[in-house]
Amino acid sequence: MANQNFDHMLATKKIEKFFFKGLLTAFLLFSFGLDGYAQTEPTWPEITEENKPWTRWWWQGNAVDKANLSSDLEQLKNVNIGGVEITPIYGVAGYEDQFINYLSSDWMDMLEHTLREGDRLGLGIDMATGTGWPFGGPWTEQEHASKNLRYKILDVEGGQNIQRDLTYMQEPMLGMIGKRFNDPDQKQAEERDLTIKDIKEPVSANENLQSLAISQLRYEKPLELQTVMAYSGDGKIVDLTENVDGDSKLSWQAPQGNWILYALYQGWHGKMVERAAPGGEGLVIDHFSQEALDDYLSKFDQAFEGQDISSLRAFFNDSYEVDDASGEAAWTPKLFEEFKQRRGYDLRNHLPALLDEERDGAESERVRTDFRETISDLLLDRFTRPWQSWAKDNQAVIRNQAHGSPANILDLYASSDIPETEGTDIMRAKMASSAANVTGKPLIAAEAATWLDEHFQATLAETKTAVDRYFISGVNHIVYHGTAYSPDEARWPGWLFYAAVHYQPANPFWDHFEAFNSYVGRVQSFLQSGNADNDVLLYYPIHDRWAEPGRAMLQHFDGGIDEQFEGTAFKEAADLMQEEGYTFDFVSDRQITASESSGEAINTEGGTYKTILVPAVEYMPLGTLENILRLAQGGSTILMYKGLPKKVTGLSNLEKNKKAFKEQLGQLEFTDSGQLQSASLGKGKVLLSDDLSLLLSEGKIHREQMTDQGLEFVRRASKDGHHYFVTNWSEKQVDGWVPLSVEASSAAIFDPMQNGKGYAKMKKGSEGSTRIYLQLEPGESRIVKTFSGETHSTTYNYLAVTGEPKAIEGDWTIEFLEGGPVIPDEITTDNLQSWTKFEGSEYHNFSGTAQYTIEFEVPSHEGAGWQLDLGKVSESASVTVNGEEVGTVIGAPYQLFIPATLIDDSGSSTLTVEVASSMENRIAYMERENIFWKKFYNVNFPARLGENRNESGLFDASEWKPQESGLLGPVQLTPVKSVE
Template sequence: MKAETHPWTRWWWMGNAVDEANIIRSLKLYADAGLGGVEITPIYGAVGFEQSYIDFLSPNWMRMLNTSVQQAHNLGLGVDMNLGTGWPYGGPQITPESAAGKLVVQTYEVKAGQRLAEKLVVQDPRQQKLGAPLKAVVAYGPKGERLDLLTKADASGQLNWQPSAGTWQVYAAFGGHTGQMVKRAAPGGAGLTMDHLSGEALAMYLRRFDTAFGGKPAGIRSFFNDSYEVYDADFSPRLFEEFQQRRGYDLRLYLRELVSKENNEQVARIRDDYRETMAEMVQQNFTKPWTNWIHGQKAVSRNQAHGAPGNVLDLYANVDIPECETFGLTKFPIPDVRYYTVDTKNVPPDPVMMKFATSAANVMGKPLASSETFTWLGEHFKVPLAHCKSQAELAFLTGVNHIFYHGTTYSPEQTNWPGWLFYASTEFAPSNSWWPHLEGLNEYITRCQSVLQAGQADNDVVMYWPVYDVRHNAPPKLDMMISIHTIEEWLYPTAFYKNAMQLSKNGYAVDFVSDDMIRQAQPNGSGLRVAQQGPRYKALIIPSVEFMPVETLANVVKLAQQGSTVILQELPKDVPGFHELASRRQQLKALTAGLSFAAAGNGVQVAKTGNGQIVLASDVQKALEYSKIGRETLTDTGLQFVRRNDNGTRYYYLVNHTANTVDSWVPLNTSAKSVTILDPQDGRAGLASTTADGSQTKVRLQIKPGESLILKAVEQAEVAVQPWQYLAPTGTPIAVSGDWKLHFTGGGPELPKDQNLGKLTSWTDLADDNGKRFSGTAEYTVSFTMPAKTGADYLLKLGDVRESAHVWINGQDAGFIWSYPYEKKVGAYLKKGKNTLKVEVANLMANRIIDLDKRKVEWRKYHEINFVDLYYKPFDASGWQLQPSGLLGPVTLQPLTASASNVQ
């Protein structure tokens, strides 16, 4: 398989204190575990290793990079690289003039016949230090006068002007700076954050890389940009000029409104124009030229656009691999799931938020949509592999098909356990006690992604994202960051969000489009296509929207006139922005007045236009039903899905995150001659039992809570595939019990003594106190007798496992059991008579960390933020309760019988 089908990981280089031997050793460990590639991100270093630090992009650093690329390629791994250290972009090459800017406005009062005695210079000492040139001076008179006085101020800031009558307010605007430095910077990477609105700043930033690379491609697959975290950056040296060019009026004359504490309509509209200008500048001055530069390096761009003050759909659409992220943990009602972290701080990962990145990939026909996955999935050392599975599935269901773990910290072999660790990661590191079982998760993700990267996304409809509503209703700041941490403010209250969630729940696969995507869209039969290489969609949905540009509505109407199905939840109410407001309002009114709607029943109205029609309904699903766009009714069972279409072969990825088993005939909204079931948990495949039902195909499915299946629906009969085996429990479960031999195999701080157990119990309850502080692996071995093999198969159920297992039966490797429901079909390995079961169990790192902190062993020794807990407080596990560990059982073998599968 391609490297991209495997999960990749962010590879933190702490202090750039890397060496060739440990690079080669580490990459071999990663490849053996089933990873597909690494993304190098340098950050701050460990205390005591300063002599090993390497300056970013120095000749020695480049030598380490080349070693990494060569070794990775030898192992079949890929290498990505953060185009910077820490985040966001910045560094020593960034001067104050090219650093993130902030508009600073000071006000003065001048009376008739007087001059302003005070010089127009910035008063903030911090701004004085960084330099804050005067960019605008406007005087506001008692009768509404507005005077541009910039030319009246000399080089020293003396204003040579006096009013002839009344008292005037003078507003002076300065090109200030946020002063933000690169967060978590590595040696050689510290410095001011870059101005992402300035093409000149980007060019300055990239010149350092041009020098380091020497005009030769570095063998990097993609260059990466982390989520936009440039705080309070709302100005750039050319912003006033670009604003006038783009918006058509001189913003400097409206300084008073721009910074007003009021939130009246005019103020909101001027701020909206300001945010729109910033959005265009970050896209045209950063994202597009950044991607072009990367293409010149024979690489592709990978970008997290969320957080940026732009239309994130467009920012994602202008890169090669759009990337979302999961931050925090989503809890599912899967039975017996144990959650070890109480998180009242973070909003769980939201599927709609994640779909901004995947929608851009889908709509524009890009093959990959990636995800920074498992960031702060739980408190350190308390995250089992089972939690990773459901979060990865959540990402897959949103359209992600290229997972990056967050993450793996490079750690030299000579460091003491737990090695070097990054403060916000789930520790995908060889020091983690469950590392020997990581292969199970990696195999699962690889099987899923091998299908989810095939062909194209196969979604039903696209829905417009009303970004102008978001900007207009934003808090009274100049910048508007589309952040995952503020979705409760800008996303949850919207009709867009409510529609996206409801349609998904009811079986419609939805992608999102921007104003610019609608501009690019072309009719395709009764549907539409945005990009030539992108998929066809059956309809365009416009949710309830307050503000819509005239051009967008005109493009929507044009698509309908050309035959595309267009659905409106209601007509747009107004246009955004301030420039030529009356004229644009009149144009919008004329467009909407030209649509004559007639009742079509069931709350649906229809307006004929050109070769098509626009369907108007407050209930979008009723409009879809009227337009004969069917849903996947399989969601009525509680299953969730995502589809791919590979040259006519349709793949369904199905997940059961409910509390109930689905064992029934499930309808697919497709007509297929045959359906093959693929089990990504263990790689099994078989031909499903199906029946035709009109235009639908019904498939017999059995999916327990916590499980997933992939369906391959084809238009021709599959003859070379064995039938899928449908099984049901029969008879009494066989208890696997007796004299369990327990042997600890790896971990620490010390291996507990071997034990003979008549009853399975937690390591923390053993007589040997080393079991209380042990984190690692241990093998359980037991012999049992099967009088006969009467079942069609047997289900090995391990019961309570803390936290993952690797199973051998009669010396044969039966695979990993690492997630709910902690069971596996093992009939092929069993025999009549005496059988031997060996189960290797790995626990969490928590108990060993508790022991270190109780003994006050100093293992957290890093610069900058050092090591913090989920609430960003200094980490301390000394007060934690011990985590139950090992195989707690009961262990049983459930006989299974073949169940009827060819009748409905």
């Protein structure tokens, strides 16, 4: 079933281009059992453009030119970036005459040039479907802009003629981002004192939108009445909409009794495109209206007409983010019509249950759930799916961030060709990877490494920690956040985005970025091959969240479960399985419906699982319960944790559905066996327990016990075995036997950072498991590839210490290579310390790279070589010995193996260590000297941490003290031997 989705994607040219090569390589490399392809040594997969990390490429102000576009792309190619995502954003002050309006003929000329250059350089190209985020622009009229719901509740006494003015005036508001520029020579941006009265209507009529940076606006105007409904104390309902004239005057002869009137209005949410580029400033679209989407995309159709965009891989959506503003977009013109079609009843007859904040109870819970589910359906059916269809018509796919949406994000991700996550939370990332795994999407992307640290302080070591976290969450397509286009003429630090990390050539770690990107590419060459191999489908109880009361009309789901599901059996189950090494994917109601049993296994569209785990839930759709029990009837084992589902969802046909729900549960005749209850059903069974570990054990679900050693992992299945990404998150070295839950004849170990490989020491474990020998320092990672059909003897270079470490001492020559503000003079010292401690301001202020060289001698050694330990390094280093490259280290422990063949034990050898610092000392110098560099519209220039903000709220490093930089040591060599 997984191939059905894949075949759909292969139908387009760019999927053929980017996936076929990788699929062919994976087939050849992992089909070890086929004649003619057996390998005598483990082999790395060939690294494709899609295996390599990509980066978001901000076009600030669209002030791009062909020469600098080519230069940027070449620099990215040179550091092993595989592709870029073009996202135009706000401009740079002083370059206004170079701004290019989005989707203009000039802009399309720049896009076509970029696509041609991508083809020349072997780089993939994606583009955002708009500027900044979310979708919107100057061509989005009020008719198709995001909308909110406003209402009045009126008490009236019956038995009289009611005359009421129902006019609802929208309150004006103006939200603006950042400070305003008048002139690029300003050293400080000025505060704004504008009001909505200063903004012309429509907003597109204003000429200075880049400078204004409007985030949200609402003009004072009467709102359009949608309906007026009257509800009596004895249950009567009267539709009064036709009783309201064109001047919003209600006339009604009210029957006897007490009545409550609900008047609903369509309001204007007013959300503007955030961080918009020139020509992209405007209102955000109504995401619940396909008419609004179609109108929005028609602008792209016009721009693309007659243009060659055939090599564009994907269109991108940078999450929902409509409601991170005042109020929420909870309305669309066809809502009543859509609601009745989808939920089976007229919402207007139940407005008190939906809108009365003081009202609670079963009806309110059900109506609230139905309303929120309808909004979820609209975001799927009127936005995500039509957008994907439009992209397909343009021979492209979609890369979509579904988190933050008022919807079941599992379904939104599942309808995306490349689901994409962001942040640092594992469960959040697993929402995207789960949807991809369950529905057979080959790529799971991540907007990677945003705000890891303060500006100019983030390191490659921090990036590796973040990227490894994505890998164990199931992500296999890293997209850095990111790289700003910056012309060669731009003074250091060049053009920058407002959120770190700055993956720019101006960053000193750029010299070592290539090595790190090789690491990412090697890991992803494995994680993009084969199929996810998770055992448990964990039911996502979104209806319980939809039923919860609150002042907000909608519930927004960012993918995390810590706050939204705190105290639930669902969160307990997810956390325990993650901590204990059980493999699982989240699954939605829709995805359960599409699943089938094949004996004990559960087959989804994209994979095979051993069970569904249903945590105690209050609400479950009748169809979901029926399908879960149908799977049991077919032979599957279903696990119920802490109770059975209690109530059927929905208000329509409630009594009939309650009865059917009860009948479904009535099939389960449990027998009690201590803490576990079991009910046979057809060919399968349902197990119930409050003890999750017992429940999983009885369901024959085995965990990966390596988590007991502080190791984290992700597991995938290949044609002749499995492959694991394993990383050591503990503070201790792992040097010993590590259990794998899968059976294998042999296994290979790959070191993706240093490019090492070999067959592992291995022995059989219990119950079909395997044990392999691993050596992992804290923070290190390996790929483990198991084989079920072939046996290989150990070839991996395991090392054991054979003597005491020897310090490398003497005179170090330090040559400063690149950086600034000036290149310091070469220096010789026998005392390794931060270069900021050398005498002279040029050392204190310097950020960049320096080369450390020393001649050294070592005694004769019969072993395999030496373990080089650089001690403390700020921040990354590459090492050569006697002119031969040894490797690059980006974080502690800064250790590398040096083969004995590289060191002359009969004389002196030369050790060269090139160290890259952070950017912070140089930027602090510029701040103290008032050298103007913060010249960006819209967001100029925020700090992550409060202590780094000045009185105007901008980033300010002028108080920073010189930070440690360079090789601090001590540098030592320890003799090691290969372990038999």
